[in-house]
Amino acid sequence: MEILKITGLNKAFGRNHALTDIDLSVPKGAVYGLLGPNGAGKTTLIRIINQIIDADSGSIFFKNELLEPKHISKIGYLPEERGLYKKMKVWDQLIYFARLKGLSASDATKKVDFWLDKMNINSWKEKRIDDLSKGMAQKVQFISAVIHEPEFLILDEPFSGFDPVNAEIIKNEILELQMKGITLMLSTHRMESVELLCDHVAMINRSNKILDGKLSDIKQQFRPHEYKVKLKPFSGELPSEWNIEEHAESVSFSIKLNGTPVNKVLTDLMSFGEIVSFTERIPSIEELFIQQVKHESHG
Amino acid sequence: MGKVWLVIKREYLSRVQKKSFLLATLLTPLIFPAIMGIFLWIALDESQGSALRIIEVVDENNMFFIESSEQYAFSYSDTDLEEGKNLVRSGERFGFLYIPKIELSNPKGIIYYGDRNPSMSFISHLESNLKRRIEEQRLFESGIDPEVIAAYRTRISIQSITLDNSGEEKFSDATVNYAIGFFTGILIYIFIFVYGNQIMHGVIEEKSSRIVEILVSSIKPFQLMMGKIIGIGAVGLTQFLIWIVLISSISILVMGYFGMQMPQQQAMELANPELLNSINETPELFNILKVIKEINFVKIALTFIFYFIGGYLLYGAFFAAIGAAVDAPSEAQQFMLPITIPLLIAYMGLFVFVLNDPSSNVSFWLSVVPFTSPIAMMGRASYGIPFWDLALSMSLLIFGFLFSTWIAGKIYRIGILVHGTKVNYKTLWKWIKTE
Structure with missing residues (x-):
């Protein structure tokens, strides 16, 4: 079942198209990566899902209902640029955001207490934000995004600005949230975090969606049919078209199938030496992305 | 509505609980009596000691x-x-x-x-x-x-009496009326600028720190803007209420102290108006006291509060819109002119026209146009304003306020999400036209 479904979404600012005919579908429980270079339209899309701005046309369904203000309490949002009131105390600030999301006063108190304990920062609750380090403030910000236990959490560039220790903490929190059945949408231009966390992705470039689906399917679809071979060569000459890298006792190179069945290639290779390894090269999401963007701009 | 209330509460409490609020609130009223006291002291010292x-x-x-x-x-x-x-x-x-x-x-x-x-x-x-x-x-x-x-050689002093429709006759005195109009008009002028600036800086803070992204994902921009304007306005009202209480009590103390050193007879006259009635030897002082007794302070206070709040709301919305249009306080200067000019016209008009001739044509228009009326009308308030003038001015101010918040809301809604683009009046106009 999909938690979020977007059909035919368009948004323009003046003559600039920010989003053109976007269709998306986010399955419940997924970690969904929203990829694209800066200025592609990611933030606009997120703002529309958050009902901060309206689309020009198209529709959004949240759990099969047309998206409307009452869904705000079901959606959490961690914006890219972190914002907190500098002069406000941690506790007051979290209560304020929780209440704005529609929590009652007593629920808000309970939830804030729970999260401060969970993140091990209960001792800071009387501190003002400008007395905290950047990492500490970001933990507070993260809590503010999840305080109302949203079913759908949007994280815009969640790892930017975190030091490795805190990034690890946030990553674990994300995985824990997913285990609880919360659907996550990660918007980022840093592909390595996508690789680690996401199971679904959509790529947006210059206002258009250029690719989306299950990450493993996409990789399957766009695999280059290329294999990495490592073998201990027999005494004979190796074909010169192989781009060979020599090691102490072995050589390694890549081989493209070009339509030849894998087994045929493998048997052929056996005659050149003792095979140490034979693995298919799976493209990284970054590679795919660059390839797609280039393809777009050529086509 | 519940969420607007949350915003109002935050804006109010976060300011009232600050140490700087406490300091400004307690120290400012001390300044006036202190200055008064110093002058009195110097004057007394000079006449006695030199x-x-x-x-x-x-x-x-x-x-x-x-x-x-x-x-x-x-x-x-x-x-x-x-x-x-x-x-x-x-x-x-x-x-x-x-x-x-x-x-x-x-x-x-x-x-x-x-x-x-x-x-x-x-x-x-x-x-x-x-x-x-x-x-x-x-x-x-x-x-x-x-x-x-x-x-x-004759001494003469004209007693002026105001006639109203109900047939009542009231003593009036231009000096007292002038003082009331002067003081209340300036108060509204200062209030609009000081608290309008707070609105603007509050909006810029939320915009530049991107807090606003989180806020407007849970509350409509217009509600957020109104919450902020109302919350800060409440801070201002609180501050003024405290000031009024402090200034009057301190002034009584100061005057009481120096009153002791006045010639005995004069002090007695001041302390005992009935005695004054019978003596009638100092007709000017007597008149002023009589006039003060005749002034309808409740009506003036109500007029003041209406124009105080009305003017603040009207201009507050514009201050919020400017805050939303810029990225930093330093950029706000370019948009301040449309706010500063009408306020200055009102301020100058109060002194040049309204206080000198409250019933002239210029005074009428200044006190009816919503952009100048909050300040200019106070110059007329203590002279007694014809009912229809007041009704027209008040309803126009309400329309003016609705209009300014409507315009400001349109700028605000888009402005708070726009970063790093150079915004000019043309851009603002485009935002206003955007549906």
Whole structure:
């Protein structure tokens, strides 16, 4: 079942198209990566899902209902640029955001207490934000995004600005949230975090969606049919078209199938030496992305 | 509505709980009485403590006599000019007034020598004394008895009474009305600027720190803007209420302290208006007290609160819109003109037109147009405003406020999400037109 479904979404600012005919579908429980270079339209899309701005046309369904203000309490949002009131105390600030999301006063108190304990920062609750380090403030910000236990959490560039220790903490929190059945949408231009966390992705470039689906399917679809071979060569000459890298006792190179069945290639290779390894090269999401963007701009 | 209330509460509490609020609120009212106290103290000190200043007078006509006062004594002699100057140089005399032989029809050549610049009031005191003497002498020479002239010298003071439709007659006094209009008008002017700026800075803070992204994902931009304006307005009202209480109590204390040092009789008169009624010896003071008693303070206070809030809301919305349009306070300057100009017109208009002639045409328009009425109308408030003027002005202010928040809301809604683009008036106009 999909938690979020977007059909035919368009948004323009003046003559600039920010989003053109976007269709998306986010399955419940997924970690969904929203990829694209800066200025592609990611933030606009997120703002529309958050009902901060309206689309020009198209529709959004949240759990099969047309998206409307009452869904705000079901959606959490961690914006890219972190914002907190500098002069406000941690506790007051979290209560304020929780209440704005529609929590009652007593629920808000309970939830804030729970999260401060969970993140091990209960001792800071009387501190003002400008007395905290950047990492500490970001933990507070993260809590503010999840305080109302949203079913759908949007994280815009969640790892930017975190030091490795805190990034690890946030990553674990994300995985824990997913285990609880919360659907996550990660918007980022840093592909390595996508690789680690996401199971679904959509790529947006210059206002258009250029690719989306299950990450493993996409990789399957766009695999280059290329294999990495490592073998201990027999005494004979190796074909010169192989781009060979020599090691102490072995050589390694890549081989493209070009339509030849894998087994045929493998048997052929056996005659050149003792095979140490034979693995298919799976493209990284970054590679795919660059390839797609280039393809777009050529086509 | 619940969420707007949350915003109002946050804006209010986050400001009221600050130490700087407490300091400003407690210290500002001390400043006025402190300044008043210092002046009174200096004045008292001067009139009591300073030595008598003796002025040597040489009068070659032998006809002038200047009355000595608490501060100045005049000694008459026939020392010559040089000797007189030396008396001043050596410090024996405070000043030296030399009156040569003069023609009464064209008195010339009177000179005052002093070791410092004499005060305006002192010179005019001398001048009026000499003038009166010369006039008397000339009248006498043309055969009119000075006694007759003295008998004809009359003191006059006009009692003004305002008639209203209900047939009531009220004592009025331009000075008191002027003071009330002056004070309340300036108060509204300052309030709009000080708290309008707080709105603007609050909006810029939320925008530049991107808090606004989180906020508007849970609350409509318009609600957020209104919450902020109302919350900060409540801070201002709180501050003013505290000030009114503090200023009046401190002023009573200060006046009470110096009142003790006033001549006994005067203090008694001030303390006991009934006695004043019977004595009736100081008609001006008596009139002012009578007028103050007649003024409908409740009506003025209600008018004040209405224009105070109305003006703040009208301009507050514009301040919020400017905050939303810029990325940093330094960029806000370029959009301040449309706010500053009407407020300045209102402020200047209050002094030049409204306070001087509250019922003139200019005063009418200034107090009816919503952009100037909050300040200008206060200049008319204590004179008694015709019902229809007030009704028109008030309803126009309400429309003005609705209009300004509608415009500001449109700018605000888009502005808070726009970063890093150069915004000018053309862009603002585009935002206003955007559906």
